[in-house]
Amino acid sequence: MTQVTSNDVTERIRDWVSRLNGLYSKLDTWLEAIPHDRVEREMLPQVIEPFMRQFNVPPQDVPTYTVFKGRNRVAFVPSALWVAGSNGRVNVTTNARQHVLVDRGNADHGSNWQLVVEDFDRPLVPFSKSQLVRLLLESE
Numbered sequence: 824m825t826q827v828t829s830n831d832v833t834e835r836i837r838d839w840v841s842r843l844n845g846l847y848s849k850l851d852t853w854l855e856a857i858p859h860d861r862v863e864r865e866m867l868p869q870v871i872e873p874f875m876r877q878f879n880v881p882p883q884d885v886p887t888y889t890v891f892k893g894r895n896r897v898a899f900v901p902s903a904l905w906v907a908g909s910n911g912r913v914n915v916t917t918n919a920r921q922h923v924l925v926d927r928g929n930a931d932h933g934s935n936w937q938l939v940v941e942d943f944d945r946p947l948v949p950f951s952k953s954q955l956v957r958l959l960l961e962s963e
Contacts, residue, residue, distance in 0.1 A: 827878070828878070829878035829879065832878045835874075835904065837883075839904045839911055840883060840885055842911065842926060842928075843885060843886050843901055843911075843913070845934060846913070846936060847864065847899070850862075850890070850955065853952040854890065854955075857952070857955065857956055857959065859891065860892055860893065861891050862891070863888075864886060864888055864889075865887045866885065866886055866887070867886075867887050868883075868884060868885075869883050869884070869901070869904075873905070874905055886901075887901070890959060892959050895917065895960065897915060897916070897917050897955070897958045897959050897961075898915070898916045898917075899913050899915055900913065900914045901914075902914045908925075908927075909925035909926055909937075910928055910934075911925065912924070912925050915938075917958050917959075917961040917962075918961060918962050919961040919962055920961070922938060924936055924939070925947070936949070937949060
């Protein structure tokens, strides 16, 4: 069994930020074909998670991404990196509700972003351009 070190935790956070930026770059590409008003990218201090506290690793700034179309918006805000069954969680908030996006990928095969849906038979669906459009159309 490999011993976890503060360097491992720091590297995992660096990878998390890289994967988030990769997700947002994919969103930029999808939005070239989706009508919208604007996109805002911001930085937010990372939530301090138990591994960070255990190894005294300070939080980093993590990127957020918000798409606006008329009165509707879809905000992508990183929630947690250490999540059972995934390689990180992003809260996706629309005007109507909050959704969960998880990365089911790994270091060998890259990110595999999945949207959690209300279907007990298939609770995860691949996050795609059509899913982004559906989220952008959600309203109160």
